[in-house]
Amino acid sequence: xxxxxxxxxxxxxxxxxxxxxxxxxxxxxxxxxxxxxxxxxxxxxxxxxxxxxxxxxxxxxxxxxxxxxxxxxxxxxxxxxxxxxxxxxxxxxxxxxxxxxxxxxxxxxxxxxxxxxxxxxxxxxxxxxxxxxxxxxxxxxxxxxxxxxxxxxxxxxxxxxxxxxxxxxxxxxxxxxxxxxxxxxxxxxxxxxxxxxxxxxxxxxxxxxxxxxxxxxxxxxxxxxxxxxxxxxxxxxxxxxxxxxxxxxxxxxxxxxxxxxxxxxxxxxxxxxxxxxxxxxxxxxxxxxxxxxxxxxxxxxxxxxxxxxxxxxxxxxxxxxxxxxxxxxxxxxxxxxxxxxxxxxxxxxxxxxxxxxxxxxxxxxxxxxxxxxxxxxxxxxxxxxxxxxxxxxxx
Ligand SMILES: NC(=O)c1ccc[n+]([C@@H]2O[C@H](COP(=O)([O-])OP(=O)(O)OC[C@H]3O[C@@H](n4cnc5c(N)ncnc54)[C@H](OP(=O)(O)O)[C@@H]3O)[C@@H](O)[C@H]2O)c1
Numbered sequence: 001x002x003x004x005x006x007x008x009x010x011x012x013x014x015x016x017x018x019x020x021x022x023x024x025x026x027x028x029x030x031x032x033x034x035x036x037x038x039x040x041x042x043x044x045x046x047x048x049x050x051x052x053x054x055x056x057x058x059x060x061x062x063x064x065x066x067x068x069x070x071x072x073x074x075x076x077x078x079x080x081x082x083x084x085x086x087x088x089x090x091x092x093x094x095x096x097x098x099x100x101x102x103x104x105x106x107x108x109x110x111x112x113x114x115x116x117x118x119x120x121x122x123x124x125x126x127x128x129x130x131x132x133x134x135x136x137x138x139x140x141x142x143x144x145x146x147x148x149x150x151x152x153x154x155x156x157x158x159x160x161x162x163x164x165x166x167x168x169x170x171x172x173x174x175x176x177x178x179x180x181x182x183x184x185x186x187x188x189x190x191x192x193x194x195x196x197x198x199x200x201x202x203x204x205x206x207x208x209x210x211x212x213x214x215x216x217x218x219x220x221x222x223x224x225x226x227x228x229x230x231x232x233x234x235x236x237x238x239x240x241x242x243x244x245x246x247x248x249x250x251x252x253x254x255x256x257x258x259x260x261x262x263x264x265x266x267x268x269x270x271x272x273x274x275x276x277x278x279x280x281x282x283x284x285x286x287x288x289x290x291x292x293x294x295x296x297x298x299x300x301x302x303x304x305x306x307x308x309x310x311x312x313x314x315x316x317x318x319x320x321x322x323x324x325x326x327x328x329x330x331x332x333x334x335x336x337x338x339x340x341x342x343x344x345x346x347x348x349x350x351x352x353x354x355x356x357x358x359x360x361x362x363x364x365x366x367x368x369x370x371x372x373x374x375x376x377x378x379x380x381x382x383x384x385x386x387x388x389x390x391x392x393x394x395x
Contacts, residue, residue, distance in 0.1 A: 047147055050092070050138055050160070054081045057394075059157035059372050061122045064110040066312035069380070073108065074128065074373040081160055086141040089165020093135035098155045098390045099183045100376040101131040105309040113314055118335070128372075130155030132188055134179045137172075141165075145172055150179050152187070157372050159394050184387040185221070185361045186350050192303060192336040193222035193279075194346040197229075199339065200301045200332050201277040205230030208271045210290050212236040213281030213306060214246055214255070217387040221350075222279050223252045224359055231277075234270050236263065236286060238382045245385070249360055263289040274298065274327075282307045283315035291318040294329045302333035310380050362386025368393045 055078050062075040084092060106112050107119040107129060122129055133155020137145050142165055145151065149172035153163070173182055184190070196218075197203050209226040213219040214235030223246065226233045233252040237243050243255035256266045267275065267290055274295025280287050283305025291300060308315035318324070324331060339346070353359045364384045366375045369392050378384040 056081050056160045058127050061128050071373045089142050091137050091142050091145045092139040092162050094138050095135050096392050097134040099132040102306045102379050128157040189217040190221045191346045193218050195339040196301045196303050201299050203229050203231050207276035208232045209277045210234045210275050211279040212286050215242040215385050223250050267293050296327050298329045300331040364388045366390045
């Protein structure tokens with residue numbers, strides 16, 4: 001076995017991780033999920049059986065929540081699909097995998113404070129909007145999306161969704177791409193880590209990079225990209241179990257347990273010359289503690305502020321702006337969509353690293369449509385790790 005084959009085999013075996021006491025999901029590699037997500041066939045009989053009387057299970061937003069979102073904010077219902085009347089170009093899909101994302105929480109506020117351009121408030125009594133998922137075409141008036149094709153879709157919280165031809169801009173998933181990979185290691189979050197670190201963070205070998213939310217979907221990819229680029233990487237996560245896993249599973253240099261350790265003191269001890277790049281997924285006091293210790297010409301990458309999503313107060317900015325002035329620090333926010341024109345590049349690099357065995361990734365898999373609200377809440381309670389996915393149990 002060559003050195004590269006050995007590396008690939010080792011990484012592949014590390015990709016299957018059994019979850020401990022963190023929640024109800026199963027942490028597993030995409031390859032281990034292969035049998036669960038192999039393209040389900042849509043037989044002609046299946047297609048014919050889907051009609052106006054077919055039951056569509058849905059989760060609706062029953063009330064907005066400024067803080068303490070709970071399952072009470074959602075309402076379950078079963079309604080018939082009704083007449084489909086697909087126009088030329090339209091398709092009907094069934095949602096087979098949902099990828100809950102923290103940003104959905106933003107639009108569950110009555111007023112997001114962000115205007116209508118990004119995650120506007122969801123309308124009450126309507127199906128909860130998704131951001132990412134995998135869907136399968138079950139009826140089609142569009143030759144580019146034949147029955148049976150899989151596509152990445154927004155994954156609204158219902159079994160079946162009609163998609164108009166105007167909204168179809170992503171081609172179906174090619175045969176060689178595992179659908180789980182498409183929404184995890186190649187998906188939005190991995191690409192967010194990629195562009196945030198490389199374009200905004202402009203990380204360089206030897207630099208000290210601190211990443212919060214490090215055990216999550218974006219964070220766990222970010223820590224590995226920073227290691228691949230030769231940086232010294234410090235991850236921040238909640239609890240010793242997650243911190244140990246960051247070091248053991250992803251090979252980062254050090255981890256800070258924000259729930260039990262003094263972040264300021266730990267950053268000072270681990271980065272005595274200051275932090276070159278801070279990749280901020282969480283905002284709030286953690287952001288403040290790290291920003292206070294930026295090195296000269298440091299870069300703060302504002303990716304998200306999950307610590308404030310379930311709160312009626314917007315995430316505050318850093319207190320000590322003069323620190324940024326004196327240390328010539330850049331602080332910049334971004335959306336992954338800012339880099340839409342470069343996504344092929346990110347995809348190619350992520351695929352290359354994954355195939356070489358350089359990216360380990362964890363899927364926290366849940367099942368059962370009825371568990372969607374509870375699964376979504378796990379994003380904010382810490383009872384998940386890696387990329388959270390829910391497989392629909394639609395027959
Ligand atoms: N800018 C963009 O285009 C873009 C795109 C995608 C995502 N994002 C943002 O990126 C961030 C991460 O998203 P994700 O999908 O990776 O989420 P995720 O998988 O749920 O990971 C987020 C992590 O944040 C930690 N966390 C949750 N609440 C926290 C709190 N109150 N204080 C500190 N840490 C907390 C959790 O870690 P512990 O269990 O360790 O607490 C969790 O692992 C979010 O802010 C999201 O909005 C931005």
